[in-house]
Amino acid sequence: VPPTTSPIHISVLGAGRVGRALGGRWTDVGHQVAYGVRDPGDARWAELTGVATPIDAVAGADVVLVALPWTAVEPVLTGVDVGDAVVIDATNPIAAGARQLEAHPEGSGAELVARWSRSSRVVKAFNTTGSGNMIDPVYPGGTLLMPVAADDPEAKAAVMRLATEIGFDALDAGPLAAARDLEHLAALWIRLAYRLANGPDIAFALLRR
Numbered sequence: 001v002p003p004t005t006s007p008i009h010i011s012v013l014g015a016g017r018v019g020r021a022l023g024g025r026w027t028d029v030g031h032q033v034a035y036g037v038r039d040p041g042d043a044r045w046a047e048l049t050g051v052a053t054p055i056d057a058v059a060g061a062d063v064v065l066v067a068l069p070w071t072a073v074e075p076v077l078t079g080v081d082v083g084d085a086v087v088i089d090a091t092n093p094i095a096a097g098a099r100q101l102e103a104h105p106e107g108s109g110a111e112l113v114a115r116w117s118r119s120s121r122v123v124k125a126f127n128t129t130g131s132g133n134m135i136d137p138v139y140p141g142g143t144l145l146m147p148v149a150a151d152d153p154e155a156k157a158a159v160m161r162l163a164t165e166i167g168f169d170a171l172d173a174g175p176l177a178a179a180r181d182l183e184h185l186a187a188l189w190i191r192l193a194y195r196l197a198n199g200p201d202i203a204f205a206l207l208r209r
């Protein structure tokens, strides 16, 4: 991955709320973003540049952001070649419409993402806050926490830079196995925002002394 001063080629798989929020922010700070979608000709993507099939969008990418519904993650990742790209797993292993994490005896959704993408450079990040906070992370009184879990130190550092560049307090949360904790933190955010009716304008921050 090039240093932060050079544009990074980022392929965003899934042009939904998370994909467009992060893709838009990274475009604004100077990175080159392509989107991988099922039907690149769909009128819904007319305002986006760099829309392609997932296979074409991933080719040559430095970073691949997985921003797909959980049920689409395995079929899409097993159908593309991510090569040496850093793979950011922003997903949560939650069925559509559900509020509970699915049970994964393997440990976490992120470890399944590593298996399905055949990559040792998977980084769990951007799953623990809402897409509205990705578009606008500015709150009074603190910087929003972005915990990042990965085994590959260079991949983790690259994703922490990408989080910092768009206004987050990036925090090393340990190895990829710790993604399970990040997925539970996401489940708590979803519970607080939607089941307990606080709404999506809430976010976690870390206090230090």
Ligand SMILES: NC(=O)c1ccc[n+]([C@@H]2O[C@H](COP(=O)([O-])OP(=O)(O)OC[C@H]3O[C@@H](n4cnc5c(N)ncnc54)[C@H](OP(=O)(O)O)[C@@H]3O)[C@@H](O)[C@H]2O)c1
Residues within 6 Å of the ligand: 013, 014, 015, 016, 017, 018, 019, 036, 037, 038, 039, 054, 066, 067, 068, 069, 070, 072, 075, 076, 090, 091, 092, 093, 094, 126, 127, 128, 129, 130, 131, 132
């Ligand atoms: N929404 C949030 O605030 C939030 C926050 C953190 C993490 N997450 C996680 O991030 C992931 C994405 O969530 P989201 O809210 O952004 O979802 P979303 O708004 O429903 O967008 C999902 C995108 O994936 C595309 N898609 C679905 N199946 C596909 C396939 N087989 N191949 C290629 N593209 C496909 C959809 O497009 P078409 O179906 O039209 O092709 C759509 O553009 C989920 O795992 C979610 O748990 C969400």
